[in-house]
Amino acid sequence: MNLRCLLLPILIVTASLAGEKLAPHPKALPNTHAAGEVDRPEMVKHIVADPAKLPGIVVDETAAELVGDWQYSTHTPPYVGLGYLHDMKSGKGAKSVTFTPELPQAGWYEVRLAHCYNVRRATNTPVTIHHADGEATMRLNQQEEPPHAHLFRTLGIFRFEKGHAGWVRISNDGTEPTKVVIADAVQFLPVEKK
DSSP, X not given: OOEEEOSSOOOOEESSXXXXXXXXXXXXXXXXXXXXXXXXXXGGGGOBSOGGGSSSEEEEGGGSEEESOOEEEOSSOOOBTTOEEEOTTOSXXXXXXXXXXOBSSSEEEEEEEEOOOOTTBOSSEEEEEEXXXXXXXXXXXXXXXXXXXXXXXXXXXXXXXXXXXXXXXXXXXXXXXXXXXXXXXXXEEEEEEO
């Protein structure tokens, strides 16, 4: 089967309305790093400050559902929006972040996950995609560099119903006790299945 992106104009939908300033997730703990304090300055140029400028349907952590305590950080760029969340290496098995899009139409979507990367990240982060045909769960090595703009990695292509029945959930269940799990953004790109 061949898959190709639709040539129709791609809707740009984000968790916040266009022109609205992003606000940190009200349930997330604040960033402990000073503004501009980063471990990889060369990656700052890859930060996507405005999720609305990305193609497809993007759900940022600012609109996700959090279970357990998650903390903001901007220490390791790149990231989408204001920063990213991490699990603080605690509460293993008790924390999750769920990204639920509002999809404009039923169909096939390439699902991409954004996360920054380095050796402090979990190598076995569980990610579950709830789609129209069931659920797919995989474990990701968040120490590996994502191939799309140093920021996004493809999780697969799945069929979704219109609306908000589908979701993507990152959890810290079974991850290494000395490593952090990262949650940043999820992108849904409409594709045509051949």
